[in-house]
Amino acid sequence: MVNVPGWLLPHRITVEAYAGDSAYGPTYRAPVADVPAMVAATVRTVRDPEGREVTATAQVITASGLDCPAESRITLPDGRTTRALTVSAHTAPGLPVPQSVEVVCE
Structure with missing residues (x-):
């Protein structure tokens, strides 16, 4: 299978992958900087992992394999x-x- 071509991913984002909750709140893995992406500032309603309706303000498209x-x-x-x-692999x-x-972002 073929990944999205790099020229279609003009933006750069930093991702801190969620690692779980601790006694002090959420924990994250080390930041991964300079991830190629296509970012669109779109406002829409989506369902979060618990099924609640929430407002999303950004949509991010990256190559496959993003953690x-x-x-x-x-x-x-x-x-x-x-x-x-929400995160969807296409x-x-x-x-x-x-x-x-x-990746649909809050």
Whole structure:
């Protein structure tokens, strides 16, 4: 399968993958900086992992293989830090279309 071409990912983001909760709150793995992405500032309603309706303010598309579970922290190109609400891997086995990861952010 083919990944999204790099020229379609003009933005750079930083991802701190959610590692779980501790007695002091959420914990994150080491930040991964300079991740190629396509960021769109779109406001829409989505469901979070618990099934609640929440308002999303950004959509991020990256190449496949991104380590970014829901609740991860993401720093967008404009410097805003947000939280991943949903993460979807898009694949099309056997078809000549690129695979990608879509992250919808709060």
